[in-house]
Every structure is written in structure tokens, then in C-alpha cells.
Amino acid sequence: MPKAVLLLSGGLDSTTLLAVARRDGFDVHAMTFRYGQRHATEIDAARRVAARFGVHDHVVADIDLRTFGGSALTSDSIDVPRDRDVGERGVPVTYVPARNTIFLAFALAWAEVLGAADIFIGVNALDYSGYPDCRPEYIEAFERMANLATRATTEGSLLLRIRAPLSKLTKAQIIQLGTSLGVDYALTQSCYDPDTGGAACGHCDACQLRLKGFAEAGIADPARYR
């Protein structure tokens, strides 16, 4: 089985991504970050999901992005927006500066050590919050850079691939795909709100996109809402 590094947040998208990678025969090395996110309970969700899918190993890496600030997801002084129009233009305050670049850089390091040619990331550019580092042109540019960055890709013959199979799916299609692959979405956590005591808020961007996705898919969302 080919090895792959997979970025796993414990949310709906990355859990579906894991199901896709397993279906496609990859030996998955899952990677989760404790980056100072206020909704750190998602790390528990990532652990549940990794255990359920039989990954090869699961690393939770500590990197403190609160050093830089600048995001509602890491700063106690910026509120997570409620009931925002997620279709509106512009990057919202939940954007974390350069987060996917940092995550993919770590995944690249691990992939090189493992000799893995594939990195899976669950970005999505349709039903999403407008984060620039979720768009296909960004992913392609990262892949091009990565192939110039490492010993494995320059001295060896490794062609590194950043795989983003959910990129052009709607949230409803992602949920349908995962459901067809046996994903139990009760294991996942999407909510950004840090103060909901385990239940989802139903009002942040992530909850709104999730609820809309389940509604459009015609599938009941097993998450517990407050």
C-alpha cells in the first residue's frame, strides 16, 4: 500500500477525506495540529476518527499560532461570528494567517521522512468560508514548490502530489460521498465556537455550512446542537 500523509482536523471534510484515502488503498499517516485553536475539542474528534479508520499512525503536533494572533479561531479577543452570510465576499475573521501553508509544510517534512509521495488535504472551494489557502490555484502552487523543496523530490525520483479530492464538491456531495463510504459523522466536530460544552453552536460559519450541506444532501446530521 502506498503511504500518504493526511491532514486530519476531526471535521466533516477531513474525515470524508480519510475515508476516500482508505478506499483508494493508501496507508494513512494522519497529522493533527494543536495550534492554539480555541475549539481544541476538535483534536478529540480527530483521535476518534483516526482510531475508527485504522490509520497507520496519528501524530498530534504542537505549534502555537497564537504567537501571531490575527484570527478569531486563536484569539480570545476576537469573537467567532454568528449567523454571518457565508456566501458574502471577503475573507472572514476566522481565517488563520497562512494556516494551510504551515500545515502542508509539516506534512511535507513528514512525507519526506516516510518516503510518501502523497499528501491529502480536505480543502474545499465551493461551500467554504472564502479562505485563500483553500483554492485550487493555491494547492497547485504549493505542489510545484514542494517538488523543488526536498531531497526526496530533487535528488530522488519522488513526484510529490498534494491531493485535494474534495476541492470541487459541494458540502452536500461530500456528505453523500462519506455516507456511501460508511462515515459516521457523529464522530466529527465542525463547530468553531469554543464555549458550547461539546454541543455545536449552529451559528458559526462551520455549523452553517454543515447544516446546509446535510439539508441539501437529505441526510440527518447526527451532531448534537445546543
Place this chain on the structure above:
Amino acid sequence: MPKAVLLLSGGLDSTTLLAVARRDGFDVHAMTFRYGQRHATEIDAARRVAARFGVHDHVVADIDLRTFGGSALTSDSIDVPRDRDVGERGVPVTYVPARNTIFLAFALAWAEVLGAADIFIGVNALDYSGYPDCRPEYIEAFERMANLATRATTEGSLLLRIRAPLSKLTKAQIIQLGTSLGVDYALTQSCYDPDTGGAACGHCDACQLRLKGFAEAGIADPARYR
């Protein structure tokens, strides 16, 4: 003064880089990593250098690259090579997987929060150890990716520049440049060997390149060797 983020290791190259950035009128935000390097005394050198040059601020970020292993610089089980022919082809065991990609990703995050358009990195592709992530084509690919990665570069009008002004200089030229800008190289640390009690070993790649550079520049190296 325009703001810049500058990657500062405390070595000869990044110290010269800092002198260049200050000469060119940048308000410097210096960034150093405690990444699990065995030669962690270089962090003290970075602090000395930052204090001497009057940077705006200096962050030492903790990221543990020992999680992945794969390098003589982070693993106790791989020896730092002595008296290797630094001109030989191939990437040596001191290469740290994806290190510059990780460092630049963090610098990108900080630059975005600061509103800085410039990131300085002291890579050098002439008298160097053959690391793939020091080559101009890698730096250019990172810059292209970075300009697709952030809110500042996609929604705002920020054009992010990765500045590598030492890239095409020999080590001797770097030392001459720094000397002309008043750099005190006694503050810097180049040695990779973790067990030299403050003095440099004189035999690792970094020491060899440094000694050759000073000899070719016709300048005395103020470093203390064992």
C-alpha cells in the same frame, strides 16, 4: 520604514542578511526557531545578534522537528559528519526535511499579521551544503505560492517578496559585505556540532565553509575553535 520579517539563525549568513536589511531601511521583525536542533546554542547567538542590530522585535518560536527525525541536526542517533568534502554532489545527512519551507511558512504568517511585504532569508547557493531548499528556483516557487496563500496577498494588494540577497554570493563575498557593514562575526555561531562547549569544531560542513570563506576573504575569523 517598511516592515520585514527576517529569519535569523545566529549564523554568519543570517547575521549578514540582517545587516543588509538594516542598511536598506527595513524595520526588522526577527524570527528564530527552537526546532530541536542539537546545536541549540545558536539561539543565544541569534539573541546577541538581534540585540546588537536594534531589531523591532525578536520571536523565538518552538516547533519540534524531532517528531519527524531524518537529520543529523535533530537526531542523537545520526552523527554530524566531520571533514566531509563539501564540494561533493548530493544532499548530506545534516539536511533537515522541509526546514526552510516550515520556517518560511511561519514567516509568511507573521508577515501577514504585521502587514509586512518582505521576508528575508539568508540562503546561499554557491558555498553551501547542497540543500534543495536553498536554491533560487525553490525560493521563487515559494514566493509564487505565498502570493496565492494569504488574505493580504489575495484580497489586499500586498505583493509579497521573498528576499534572498546572499543567494548568489560566495561565502567570502558574504563576509566582505558584512565586514563593510560593520558586522562583528564574533557574535555569530556556525558550528553544527552540539558537543564543543561553546567553541566551534572546525570540521563540520558549516565550520569548513566558514573557514574557507574567511580565508578567501583575507579576513581573520574571530570565532573560537576547539
